Amino acid sequence: CAVTVILFVSIFYFLRSRFFRAMSLKPHYKPAIGGLLVGIIAVFFPQVLGSGYGWIQIAMNGDIVQMSVILMMALVLLKILATSFTIGSGGSGGVFAPSLFIGAMVGGAFGQILTFVFPEIVTQPGGYVLVGMGAMLAGAAKVPIAAIVMVSEMAGNYNLLAPLMVASTFSYLLSGRWSIYEKQVENRASSPAHRREMTVDILERAEVKDAMTTKLIVARPGDSLEKALKTLLDRNIGRPPVVDDSDPTKLLGLVTKLDIMKAHARLSAER
Template identity: 30%
Template sequence: MLPFILSVVVGSIVGLSAILIKTLISYIELYVVYFSPKAFFFLFPLVGFLVVTFLNQHVFKKISSFQGTRNVVDAIENKASIINFRLMYSKFVTTGLTIGFGGSSGVEAAIITSGSAIGSNVGQLLGLGYRLRTLLIGCGIAAGISAVYNAPMGGFIFALETVLPEFTPTLLIPLLISAATGKILFEFIMGNHLRFDAPITDFTYDQLPLVIMLGILTMIGARYLARTYDVCRQFFTRIKNVYLRALAGGLALGCVIFFLPAMYGEGYSSIDALLEGSEKSLLFRSPLAQIPFSTWFSLFFFFLLTLVKPLSTGICVNSGGEGGYFAPSIITGGFLGFLFYKIMSQLVPGADLSAVTYIFLGMAGMFACVMNAPVTAIFLIAEITQSYQLFIPLMVVCAVSYLLKYYSENLSFKIDQASDMRKSFRIDRIILNQINVKQLIEKDFPVIPVGASFRELLEVYGNSNRNMIQVIGENKLLVGLINVSEIRKIMPVAANYDAILVKDIMEVPPASVQTDEPPAQIMAKFDQLNVRYLPVFKKGRLKGFISRNRMLLQYREELTRANRFI
């Protein structure tokens, strides 16, 4: 019962947090942007970047590198699901300032970070173990995405697909409860609204070839987006001074916004304009508005938007701003889908195509590739657009785009091997981390002074049934270990009993572990060092020894558990 109660608590806190960050962004845009001179509109990102850089350097420095899903997964795998308390609110401030001042990124990284931190810290506050802390992290993420997008199923599936490794009934229920709680609370306070609200015409299956073509294009677009982010990262990391980096990035993004105001902020208003048929409104306050709006110019303009949106986001998140790639992938996909619709309308003038349909399909295909979450893409886009009648084309476009991405990466041998290995062993590491290290500590090993003779060692060995002996030095501190196999090698030569000392045959432990060290890291040390025992310390004091064999036995027991999280 406890996990279900806690899922409501976490969902409620995260729902309130989502309201807070949305309110923060709205107020910044209202009071800073709309009441400021329009002539300085393109300079707002610079102000935001400088403020965020200052905060990350002087207020949130120790946690500034923590960014979204990747670091959450790392915390689960390598840090026993412990996430810093200050991450519950720090990313709200920095991401809110970034987007409020025009940064072209997404708020989802902040809500994922905050939601996971809330779940982790609720678990820590109540003294819960690794299993429940990990579950509550998933609940926090599900509630956050559910609240921000008004999409409970999208949040629920995103948490399962990207963070938690297994599907079990008792795991699903707390996630469902938390996602529903976040959505209900957000809707109760902020009102019920769709992220994208537009009428959808009936989809006919004769358009499936076009959907497949769009799937191919979204895969190519996702590869371009990833490459653009990488180029921006490489460029801005060459600027060592963080304030100069923020200055360069702010001015660069300001120039982009000057020519393409649609790049300001998250970009959802641009998609809303396309859904309403107001494509010319995207040129408002742009110097390009002076050019006569023709069919060819329209195609060029939306091709330009599709190319520049990833560039804007790459500049933002790599030069001083905060945010994630969640929203930019949706917006870029929407632009690409609309551009595809425009091209097909020209090539097949008699076809009954809907701009709304292809905008939504472009969003899903791009999101599936960028976030490596094709199932989430299907349900999330269906929920935020209420386009459930598009389930079949959504499934097709996501399947085509994601499969092509997967096989193109494998065939081109460009997969990051370290990342690939991490994914392959992710479930193993999580199962290992559920082992209670303190319960595996062994303390009844015989002890002998470092200056003792081999004869004295034999006496200790004869009175013990252990296969390892501790060697202690001054102040009774551990200085080495003796394996009984070494004793057996010397035993046949009786003349050596008094000539050989303990210090001559002992081995210094190649490493040690801490009582709060994640078990996956402990097992990695066993594998790397090829030893049977490692000493365990707590605040510098020896607590005992941990055996590789006992860890493996416990791991096998965890594998047979019906549910590893509750």
């Protein structure tokens, strides 16, 4: 299923980018071309139309007359093409149901092959259909846990939970970064929607000592107001501390621009 995931994603985006977007046609003509191509496929293989849930059920029943190995393998490629033609051309559709259908056909074909080779060991090829569905969804949508739970719920039992976990995990890992969802981020930490909850606020752990500075710019009682004002303006300081001339560690007070302006006004009035 991991190989099928890569094939699905490659064909899907190749047809969208290199075929439909390269057409020098108005956008509303392209879905018509995509629909025409899907219709041509459906004339010979109507199984590619719709969600395909009915054909998935036939594959689960192991009916080799209606769903042979060759037919299921052909439907894998044809469903990929039909989905790519529809969505790549700008038509309306999704990739969830096609992913399940493609995975079911891969799993069904694999199950029938094992039944033919090991008839005494493999007696329920329909189980491989469900496992294929989960593995394909896990790899294509990058949701292994959701695929396991969803397919188990769709089947109505959890007897296939172990093989679903194994197949979904391998499909997820082996398919790498290949995803049918173009805007899907790699993990929750990379998502803008979840970035705040995944990141620990640095200020919550930092202490005042980590931000304070020991190289203080100070003023002294004997400094002129002109010098103090120049220091405030040049260094862009709001209120430097005023320290004692004999003991720099002794804080006498603070001086601000407003204090200097008030002192200037008072001295000017006295004169």
